Amino acid sequence: MTINDMTQTQPLQAAQARLSAQPFTILIGAELVSIGDGTCELKIPIREDLKQQYGFVHGGVVSYAADNSLTIAAALAMNAQVVTSEMKINYIRPAIGDYLVARAQCIHHGKTQAVSRCDVFVASGDGEKLCAVAQGTIVKLAGTQAVGNERI
Amino acid sequence: MTINDMTQTQPLQAAQARLSAQPFTILIGAELVSIGDGTCELKIPIREDLKQQYGFVHGGVVSYAADNSLTIAAALAMNAQVVTSEMKINYIRPAIGDYLVARAQCIHHGKTQAVSRCDVFVASGDGEKLCAVAQGTIVKLAGTQAVGNERI
Amino acid sequence: MTINDMTQTQPLQAAQARLSAQPFTILIGAELVSIGDGTCELKIPIREDLKQQYGFVHGGVVSYAADNSLTIAAALAMNAQVVTSEMKINYIRPAIGDYLVARAQCIHHGKTQAVSRCDVFVASGDGEKLCAVAQGTIVKLAGTQAVGNERI
Amino acid sequence: MTINDMTQTQPLQAAQARLSAQPFTILIGAELVSIGDGTCELKIPIREDLKQQYGFVHGGVVSYAADNSLTIAAALAMNAQVVTSEMKINYIRPAIGDYLVARAQCIHHGKTQAVSRCDVFVASGDGEKLCAVAQGTIVKLAGTQAVGNERI
Numbered sequence: 001m002t003i004n005d006m007t008q009t010q011p012l013q014a015a016q017a018r019l020s021a022q023p024f025t026i027l028i029g030a031e032l033v034s035i036g037d038g039t040c041e042l043k044i045p046i047r048e049d050l051k052q053q054y055g056f057v058h059g060g061v062v063s064y065a066a067d068n069s070l071t072i073a074a075a076l077a078m079n080a081q082v083v084t085s086e087m088k089i090n091y092i093r094p095a096i097g098d099y100l101v102a103r104a105q106c107i108h109h110g111k112t113q114a115v116s117r118c119d120v121f122v123a124s125g126d127g128e129k130l131c132a133v134a135q136g137t138i139v140k141l142a143g144t145q146a147v148g149n150e151r152i
Numbered sequence: 153m154t155i156n157d158m159t160q161t162q163p164l165q166a167a168q169a170r171l172s173a174q175p176f177t178i179l180i181g182a183e184l185v186s187i188g189d190g191t192c193e194l195k196i197p198i199r200e201d202l203k204q205q206y207g208f209v210h211g212g213v214v215s216y217a218a219d220n221s222l223t224i225a226a227a228l229a230m231n232a233q234v235v236t237s238e239m240k241i242n243y244i245r246p247a248i249g250d251y252l253v254a255r256a257q258c259i260h261h262g263k264t265q266a267v268s269r270c271d272v273f274v275a276s277g278d279g280e281k282l283c284a285v286a287q288g289t290i291v292k293l294a295g296t297q298a299v300g301n302e303r304i
Numbered sequence: 305m306t307i308n309d310m311t312q313t314q315p316l317q318a319a320q321a322r323l324s325a326q327p328f329t330i331l332i333g334a335e336l337v338s339i340g341d342g343t344c345e346l347k348i349p350i351r352e353d354l355k356q357q358y359g360f361v362h363g364g365v366v367s368y369a370a371d372n373s374l375t376i377a378a379a380l381a382m383n384a385q386v387v388t389s390e391m392k393i394n395y396i397r398p399a400i401g402d403y404l405v406a407r408a409q410c411i412h413h414g415k416t417q418a419v420s421r422c423d424v425f426v427a428s429g430d431g432e433k434l435c436a437v438a439q440g441t442i443v444k445l446a447g448t449q450a451v452g453n454e455r456i
Numbered sequence: 457m458t459i460n461d462m463t464q465t466q467p468l469q470a471a472q473a474r475l476s477a478q479p480f481t482i483l484i485g486a487e488l489v490s491i492g493d494g495t496c497e498l499k500i501p502i503r504e505d506l507k508q509q510y511g512f513v514h515g516g517v518v519s520y521a522a523d524n525s526l527t528i529a530a531a532l533a534m535n536a537q538v539v540t541s542e543m544k545i546n547y548i549r550p551a552i553g554d555y556l557v558a559r560a561q562c563i564h565h566g567k568t569q570a571v572s573r574c575d576v577f578v579a580s581g582d583g584e585k586l587c588a589v590a591q592g593t594i595v596k597l598a599g600t601q602a603v604g605n606e607r608i
Contacts, residue, residue, distance in 0.1 A: 023201045024210035027179070049175045058176035059219045059236050064212030071211075084211050085417075086441055088240040088392055088544040090571045090593060092564045107589055108548045112416075113389075115546045115589060117573075133563055133571060135591045137390055137441065137546060237569075238593055240392040240544055242419045242441060244412045259437055260396045264568075265541075267394045267437060269421075285411055285419060287439045289394060289542055289593065327505045328514035331483070353479045362480035363527075363540050364520030371515045388515050392544040 011035060015072065028064055038077030038106035042069040045099045046122075057095035057122070057131075063087070066118045066134035069104035074114035074138035077106035085113065087136030095131040097124035106138075113139045163187060167224065180216055190229030190258035194221045197251045198274075209247035209274070209283075215239070218270045218286035221256035226266035226290035229258035237265065239288030247283040249276035258290075265291045315339060319376065332368055342381030342410035346373040349403045350426075361399035361426070361435075367391070370422045370438035373408035378418035378442035381410035389417065391440030399435040401428035410442075417443045467491060471528065484520055494533030494562035498525040501555045502578075513551035513578070513587075519543070522574045522590035525560035530570035530594035533562035541569065543592030551587040553580035562594075569595045 016032045019025050028050070033041040044050070044065055052058040066089050075082045104118035120132040168184045171177050180202070185193040196202070196217055204210040218241050227234045256270035272284040320336045323329050332354070337345040348354070348369055356362040370393050379386045408422035424436040472488045475481050484506070489497040500506070500521055508514040522545050531538045560574035576588040 018205065021205035022210060023203050024212060025204075027201045028212070049179045051175050052177075053170065053173035058174060058216070059223075059239075060176060060180070060212065060216030063215045063219060063239070064210070067211045067215060083206075084243055086240070086242040086390065087211075087215070088238070088591060090238040090591060091236055092571060108586060115548060117589065117591075130564060133573065133591060135544060135546065135573075135589060238542065240439060242439060244419060260434060267396060269437065269439075282412060285421065285439060287392060287394060287421075287437060322509065325509035326514060327507050328516060329508075331505045332516070353483045355479050356481075357474065357477035362478060362520070363523045363543075364480060364484070364516065367519045367523060367543070368514070368516030371519060375515075388547055390544070390546040391515075391519070392542065394542040395540055 035076055038073055040069055040072040040104055042102040043099055046097060059091055062095055062120055062132050063089050065100050065102040065120050066132060069102035070116040070118045070134060070136045071138050073104035073106045073116045077109045078114055078140055081141040082138045083141060085137040085139045087134055089132055089134040091132050093131050095122040097122040099123050113137055187228055190225055192221055192224040192228060192256055194254040195251055198249060211243055214247055214272055214284050215241050217252050217254040217272050218284060221254035222268040222270050222286060222288045223290050225256035225258045225268045226261060229261045230266055230292055233293040234290045235293060237289040237291045239286055241284055241286040243284050245283050247274040249274040251275050265289055339380055342377055344373055344376040344380060344408055346406040347403055350401060363395055366399055366424055366436050367393050369404050369406040369424050370436060373406035374420040374422045374438060374440045375442050377408035377410045377420045378413060381413045382418055382444055385445045386442045387445060389441040389443045391438055393436055393438040395436050397435050399426040401426040403427050417441055491532055494529055496525055496528040496560055498558040499555055502553060515547055518551055518576055518588050519545050521556050521558035521576050522588060525558035526572040526574045526590060526592045527594050529560035529562045529572045530565060533565045534570055534596055537597045538594045539597060541593040541595045543590055545588055545590040547588050549587050551578040553578040555579050569593055
């Protein structure tokens with residue numbers, strides 16, 4: 001492992017630690033797969049208790065994945081504590097598979113707010129299928145600054 | 153109890169039974185408080201494991217409440233099995249309190265799709281405060297018809 | 305005319321003057337019908353050059369009406385210069401008639417941003433029909449303050 | 457010019473002819489720059505009468521560009537007559553420059569509806585700057601089929 005690798009790894013662990021500080025994230029079972037400069041990838045293994053009555057993942061879980069990944073991508077781009085201001089999601093196909101993967105990218109950020117986009121895929125042995133796309137606004141919490149891993 | 157009361161009660165029980173057929177709804181702990189012609193009221197007692205790291209209810213729970221209530225309101229208006237096509241939510245203030253209440257109304261419905269709006273409140277001893285507003289499109293599942301309680 | 309009437313009339317004129325300072329508003333032909341505390345009503349007479357190829361009002365005109373009325377309602381509630389941050393619109397039915405009427409209400413406003421909702425109706429001799437519903441976020445321009453008619 | 461070139465050119469002319477059948481498009485002055493399989497690029501030269509009072513392009517013009525390009529991209533992907541069902545737009549920066557360029561892509565389409573995304577740029581001698589991003593749902597008009605240039 002190179003120093004660069006460590007540098008890449010440590011922020012992921014710090015970001016995961018921040019994410020795992022959310023009790024609801026623990027309940028859902030989401031984990032960060034990777035983070036970059038204004039990007040992130042969030043994974044949610046599909047369990048029975050995350051489904052709705054037709055057997056596919058509940059829209060609320062898909063929108064959780066979109067909401068959180070949009071916001072983490074913005075937090076990474078702004079290097080600040082942020083909250084989701086608003087979000088729009090289009091559900092494209094039923095999420096049936098082994099796990100969800102949400103990939104988000106911060107499209108633009110200014111001093112106080114950012115706009116991110118996200119694709120949510122459902123993955124199984126057959127590969128990945130797009131199941132939702134989202135777009136949202138994320139705002140910096142007043143008075144926050146970029147300190148260590150206080151980024152999500 | 154009058155016949156009218158029974159009539160009002162039975163659909164609520166049937167709708168609640170449909171809602172409780174969603175494992176994720178059981179996980180979240182949501183319950184229907186009332187239903188009407190194209191309206192519904194959904195309640196979620198706030199528990200520790202529904203929160204995020206700042207101590208208020210996670211946006212994913214609030215958007216679950218919005219998503220489900222928008223869709224139930226449309227299902228009741230269309231008297232058909234439906235799925236959420238898309239949704240937009242604005243988070244207005246942190247949800248800190250005893251329970252969430254989402255009140256949704258179907259604004260318009262045609263043969264194949266409907267538009268609903270929803271207000272999500274957080275309630276405590278101090279009363280209710282608006283914490284999110286949402287708007288979305290709900291589509292009828294192809295081939296479904298109005299049969300008994302197959303409405304959500 | 306009473307003093308109260310004058311008070312009610314003058315802000316409308318001032319708001320209309322602000323609106324008419326938008327060249328695109330002149331091109332579209334929009335006018336303010338009424339304003340209140342966080343509410344407004346905007347009217348657009350339907351002309352041939354506002355239509356699309358199927359003979360009804362172009363979605364761009366309907367979204368102009370939504371965008372502007374959402375923003376004016378927020379400006380009136382916040383008493384400040386504002387800009388639209390984002391908006392979502394659902395088109396409900398084709399707009400065929402004599403004029404559009406957009407009625408917007410500011411749902412919530414804080415120090416820096418507001419959330420408004422809007423209904424757009426198409427009106428003719430048959431009365432009004434709902435043709436679109438919208439919801440959006442409006443942000444205060446930094447450094448602006450409530451001075452006279454600088455409200456839109 | 458090869459036959460292939462002609463084939464590429466003719467659909468653009470046909471699509472432009474369809475777009476120019478919209479009186480509001482003539483009023484705005486929009487033109488199609490290119491089309492592909494589920495993609496399009498729309499250009500609007502910036503004129504004084506498309507601006508608002510602060511000197512930048514009115515949000516209604518930007519949302520017109522988003523709405524139309526989202527819908528044309530979906531029409532090209534579905535090869536059918538379509539209408540916009542709903543749209544969400546985030547305004548990112550004031551549009552100050554020589555012309556707007558909206559680039560849209562159909563993300564997914566089924567039998568009856570499609571989801572598209574769009575980036576709207578403002579261009580000047582300094583190059584292009586992103587000024588808005590949008591996402592929307594487009595629905596096929598019932599009973600329409602793919603016949604010649606009836607695609608927008």
